[in-house]
Amino acid sequence: MTGVLERESGLSLEELKTKMADFARDRDWDQFHSPRNLLLALVGEVGELSEIFQWRGEVPRGLPDWEEEEKQHLGEELSDVLLYLIRLADVCGVDLGKAALAKLELNAIKYPPHLCKGSSKKHTQIITTTTTTEGESKSIGVDFLTKKQNQ
Numbered sequence: 001m002t003g004v005l006e007r008e009s010g011l012s013l014e015e016l017k018t019k020m021a022d023f024a025r026d027r028d029w030d031q032f033h034s035p036r037n038l039l040l041a042l043v044g045e046v047g048e049l050s051e052i053f054q055w056r057g058e059v060p061r062g063l064p065d066w067e068e069e070e071k072q073h074l075g076e077e078l079s080d081v082l083l084y085l086i087r088l089a090d091v092c093g094v095d096l097g098k099a100a101l102a103k104l105e106l107n108a109i110k111y112p113p114h115l116c117k118g119s120s121k122k123h124t125q126i127i128t129t130t131t132t133t134e135g136e137s138k139s140i141g142v143d144f145l146t147k148k149q150n151q
Contacts, residue, residue, distance in 0.1 A: 013097045020087045042084040049077040
């Protein structure tokens with residue numbers, strides 16, 4: 001993975017996937033990168049990330065009171081989570097970018113702005129009104145609408 005720090009931003013998921021695959025292949029680690037092993041490693045890294053926030057209470061955006069060393073540690077743990085997630089998706093044959101965009105589209109249907117703006121309710125708690133074929137108004141959950149649109 002030489003040249004990793006040559007470019008500071010704008011790295012695509014595809015480029016990270018390739019770098020991770022090369023990294024594992026160069027070390028003969030593909031034999032250890034089963035979906036299960038990668039998932040367990042990912043969970044472990046999420047645990048390490050959680051420890052950083054564990055006793056801090058609510059933390060303001062931008063982490064204004066954090067030392068630079070703490071922010072660097074946070075970046076390392078976030079990176080570990082991201083890299084394991086990308087590797088897991090690759091080993092499972094999932095196009096993570098495509099899956100993420102599809103999920104955003106689904107969430108846009110589940111959480112229409114006019115019904116959920118400013119609310120933390122789950123999509124199953126959001127009620128909307130629709131008109132039946134008989135012309136009656138009927139209250140239904142957004143989850144029902146999502147299922148109908150996905151059929």
